[in-house]
Amino acid sequence: MPDEKQIGNIFNNLDPALLLELALIIVATVVLIILFQRIMPWIADRLPGRKRLFVLSATPYFRLLIIIIAVFMAIPLLIEPSLHNMVVILGSVGLAVGFALKDYVSGLIAGIVAIGEFNYRNGDWVEMGDVYGEVRHIGLRTVAIVTPDDSRVLVPHSFLWTNPVINANNGDARLQCIADFYLHPQHDARQVRRVLEDVAMTSPFLYFDDPVTVLAKEEPWGTHYRLKAYPVAAGQQFRFITDMTVRGKAALLDLGAEFASASMTASN
Amino acid sequence: MTTQNQQKQDQSAAQPLWEFVPLQDYAGPADQASKAAAKVWLSILQKPRHEDATAGPGDAQHDLHPLSRERLAQLVPPLPWADAAAALDAALQDWTPPGRFEQGVKFLIGQPFSGHAEIAAMLGARHQAVEIPPPSVEQILSNDERWFDNWPPPGTLWVLPKLEHCYLRHAKGLDLLRRLLSLAANGQLGKGLAGCDSWAWAYVLRIFPLPQVDAITLQAFDADRLQRLFRDLTNARSEVAVHYYNAKTGKEILNAAPNEESPQKEFRELATYCRGNVAVAATCWRERLRHKNNQEQMSDEEAAATPTDDTRPDEVLWVAEMPSEPELPPGPNDEAYLLLLHAMLLQGGLPESLLDDLLPFSAARCRGLLGQLQQSGMAHPVDGRWQVRELAYLAVRRLLNAHDYLTDSF
Known part of the structure; x- marks a missing residue:
């Protein structure tokens, strides 16, 4: 382990000019990052569908790039970047991190991995544990998710080391939505399927270039129908599901179908 | 006059003003779009000098x-639709006369406001064809097949000027249209011409993909x-x-x-x-x-x-310069406005009496939103149906296309 004198020797003399240069790098980095984080969502909100997601997802990459450039500019100002000096400084930093900032650095590294592996991007709809919502901001340590209830939840990137992350649209502008219907077993299933298809085909939110599917599964208490379709934009998913549910129920009632209920389930 | 000018004039004289072509042969002035864009860019660069x-x-x-x-x-x-009908008549001269062996239904597809209904009706009048009125809202929603009693016996030409008014984007609003298209595809409706708006046509083909369709349109x-x-x-x-x-x-x-x-x-x-x-x-x-x-x-x-x-x-x-395009009213209702405008285009107008049946909003909210659209110059009521205004149409089309809503193919 290097002693104090050794570590002290590898740093350059911090004269006022050097400090000023460092300060300028830090300030410029912060300003650039803030600028990008303001401008990119502003631009994205003025773009439709896929373009919006592309611009949103590019934001963390720009930020990472700015930080890397800043680090590469700052290191030669602080130390002479020789192999010996790097080994000494990395060893010391590694020790400090190992004891004091393990979790924090784990989050930072997970952030870099999340950005690099495209695990989630801005605009994606993800489920992390009990939290489901739209990714609005990917920070260095955390990902900010806005839930359908408009709550902002910060989840550390390190979550993905040990937990599954469910990404509903994975960079696409659209995601599949499912409306569930539970019917009494005695009904004309073909008519129900036809009606449910029309319910989706007549929804004002429907995206026509992706398929509409009706799945049926027989259960002890009745039949479970799943109407699957894609809305025009991922952000419409709850309104789309609601629309299909409301109009689907009305259409099924018109058809004379009877809905399964909890009491029916219990009696069966 | 130069030889080049003479050639251009000859070409122009050879090109009829009103020309009907198979739908797949429609050629919009898109090839000029890139040139126009280049010119716009040049005009921006050269603006101070140019002025x-x-x-x-x-x-x-x-x-x-x-x-x-x-x-x-x-x-x-108003545009002389009678001239267009005469051109259509000429284009269909081998098809329209009674007794011709060719049967089946032809579809006349027209961009919004481009007179497909008027042209189809005028063509029908030229040949004493039976004009089929669109079904009522009640007939559509109850799948009332008595509407087919309007059809003449085989051998008599019929015209249905507004196919877009024969369905509703409603869970119970498609069956009558499907029946119509099925009968037409099987040749059971005899010989007829159905006019259809291009947006409605895009929707109809999603609802009932026709294997072989004889569709014509007015050339750009x-x-x-x-x-x-x-x-x-x-x-x-x-x-x-x-x-x-x-x-x-x-x-x-x-x-x-x-x-x-x-x-x-x-x-x-x-x-x-x-x-x-x-x-x-x-x-x-x-x-x-x-x-x-x-x-x-x-x-x-x-x-x-x-x-x-x-x-x-x-x-x-x-x-003067091109008139400025109307814009969506300011506020947080952009999605609702787009849904309303889209519904207007897909159904050849949004029936006032069915607002809350066709849209995921209450009738009261729909009326409020429609009032805002009317105030901003984007839509207006015509004969009980809300329609996109002509001057707003291109802006609306761009907006809907940018947001991935279903659009026509023109």
């Missing part, structure tokens, strides 16, 4: 005033056609020889004499902007016409520059 160089007599646009409604009606009257109005159309319209009704000048550059762009040159830039830009939609182009042209308060006579120089055999007195009119 100085082209300062002309029409530069003082603030001195210009819109024309009266009566004068506009003379200069740009390119720059040459627009120039000829506006000249013909003006000459048909005006008692004076009208000379149109660009209000910004002061350059003459259209006069009463048959043109010997290729279409002016104004018409190329108009055709590209309007995507070949003649009705929207006519509306834009109408909106751009201006006159000066003290109506001026042509100067001797101007008259010498445009010699004609016309003995009528001359009149100078100015063509």
